[in-house]
Amino acid sequence: MCDSKQTIINYGTQLCCHYDINKIPTIGIGYQLLQNNSKTVMSMYNLTLSEVLSDCHRNTSTYCLTNDQAEYIFYSISYPEAVRCVDEYVSNLPSMKRNAIIDVAFTSCRTLKTFKRMQKALEVKNWIQAAEELKHSKWCKQVKQSQCDKDYDCIRNNESSHDIEGFSTMEIKTLKKRACVCYQTSSNIQFCAPKFQCSIFPDCRSCSTSSSVCIIDSGCARKVCVPLSFSGVCNLNASNQSSLFKRLMSTHSGRITLMIILFPLPLFLCLLLSIFFFCRNR
Numbered sequence: 001m002c003d004s005k006q007t008i009i010n011y012g013t014q015l016c017c018h019y020d021i022n023k024i025p026t027i028g029i030g031y032q033l034l035q036n037n038s039k040t041v042m043s044m045y046n047l048t049l050s051e052v053l054s055d056c057h058r059n060t061s062t063y064c065l066t067n068d069q070a071e072y073i074f075y076s077i078s079y080p081e082a083v084r085c086v087d088e089y090v091s092n093l094p095s096m097k098r099n100a101i102i103d104v105a106f107t108s109c110r111t112l113k114t115f116k117r118m119q120k121a122l123e124v125k126n127w128i129q130a131a132e133e134l135k136h137s138k139w140c141k142q143v144k145q146s147q148c149d150k151d152y153d154c155i156r157n158n159e160s161s162h163d164i165e166g167f168s169t170m171e172i173k174t175l176k177k178r179a180c181v182c183y184q185t186s187s188n189i190q191f192c193a194p195k196f197q198c199s200i201f202p203d204c205r206s207c208s209t210s211s212s213v214c215i216i217d218s219g220c221a222r223k224v225c226v227p228l229s230f231s232g233v234c235n236l237n238a239s240n241q242s243s244l245f246k247r248l249m250s251t252h253s254g255r256i257t258l259m260i261i262l263f264p265l266p267l268f269l270c271l272l273l274s275i276f277f278f279c280r281n282r
Contacts (some may be wrong), residue, residue, distance in 0.1 A: 002096050002099035002100040002103060002150060002151060002154035003099050003200070004074075004075070004079055004099075004102075004200075004201065004202045005200050006099075006103070006150065007030075007079065007099075007102065007106055008029055008074065010103060010144070010147040010150075011029055011030040011106065011243070012029070013029050013067065013070055014026070014027065014028070014030065015027070015028065015061075015064040015065045015066065015067070015070060016051060016055050016060075016061040016062075016063070016064040016065075017054075017055040017056040017063070017064075018056065019056060020032070020107075021107070021142045021143065022107075022108070022142075025052075025053055025056045025062075027052060027065060027070075028069070028071075028073050028074065028078075029070050029071070029073070029074040029078065030074070030078060030101050030106055030107070031070075031073050031074070031078050033049065033052060033053060033056075037077075039266070041073060041077065045065060045069050047063050047065075048063075068221070069264030072221075072222070075097050075202055075203040075222060076203050076205065076222065078106065079106070079202050079203070080202070080205040081109070081205060082102045082103075082105040082106040082109065083102055083105075083202070085102075085105040085109035085112060085113075086098060086101045086102045086105050086112070086168055089101065089105070089112055089113060089119060089120060090122040090123055091171040093122065095227065096154045096157075097122070097127065097130075097155050098153060099150075099153070099154065100134075100150075100151040100154035100155045101122070101151075103147070103151050104134070104139060104151065107139065107143070111139060114139060115133060115134070115139075117129075117133050118130050118133035118134055118137070121133060125263065126169070127155055127156055127157075128148075128156055130155050130156075131152045131153075131155040132156075132157035134148070134151060134152055134155060135148065135152050140152075141164050177184065179191065180192050180193065180194055180195075181194070181195050183215045183216075183217055183218055183226075184215070184217045185213045185214055185215060185216065185217055186213075186216050186223065187213070187214075187216040191213050191215065191226070193226060193230045196218070196224075196226075196230075196232075198218070198219075198220035198222075198224065199219070201224045201225055201226050202224075202225050203222055203223065203224070203225060204222075204223040204224065204225045205225075207225035212225050212226060212227045213228060214224055214226075214227075
């Protein structure tokens with residue numbers, strides 16, 4: 001599967017400054033420290049850019065990030081930048097192919113834009129040629145073979161083996177065993193889907209309004225962008241869905257709804273009892 005989680009696996013997490021495959025000082029999950037905003041980003045965590053870079057120069061591990069900080073930079077800054085790069089490179093790509101190209105752009109948007117023949121192949125939906133162009137690129141020779149092969153497969157192959165956007169058939173079988181939860185979206189509607197790990201989906205900044213929703217009460221530290229097709233797992237798994245009460249209790253808006261429904265009930269019962277005893281005494 002090609003997605004943001006796989007990109008994290010591909011690039012790895014190194015909490016202190018190190019040099020990437022292009023000898024660029026990097027920290028966290030592929031965050032390159034020579035960007036214009038690096039000084040500001042590091043200052044968010046009480047680090048100065050010069051101190052962080054000194055770890056690279058001296059091969060030390062003094063000025064480092066935490067795992068949470070590295071993930072935040074990835075989901076809120078690095079990955080959305082790669083997403084924007086790909087959407088400018090070729091728009092409206094199928095999900096899995098788009099995710100594979102994002103994985104390439106994550107190394108360098110400038111590098112991706114040099115792949116002119118792959119770009120033309122993607123534009124005319126010649127997936128096989130596009131995959132071959134990637135496979136024989138300098139980028140594929142620089143990264144791990146497993147990363148190149150996975151992105152190659154995601155570009156080349158049809159997406160029919162992925163019943164739900166971004167998830168293989170085997171992964172969907174696992175998801176079907178999970179209880180469904182109704183989440184609240186930024187559009188103030190409910191979206192029912194299986195419980196998920198926060199690291200599976202990117203930040204809402206990379207959300208496409210036509211194919212995904214922004215979940216605001218998932219319990220994650222950030223708002224999460226979830227593909228619309230992810231709700232299909234719930235529809236396929238009606239027998240395993242939680243009861244209406246449990247689903248309402250799983251979200252803030254659901255609990256408010258229950259309070260509105262249930263709060264008048266005791267008053268109504270008291271009124272009925274009063275009428276009953278009044279009539280009986282008469």
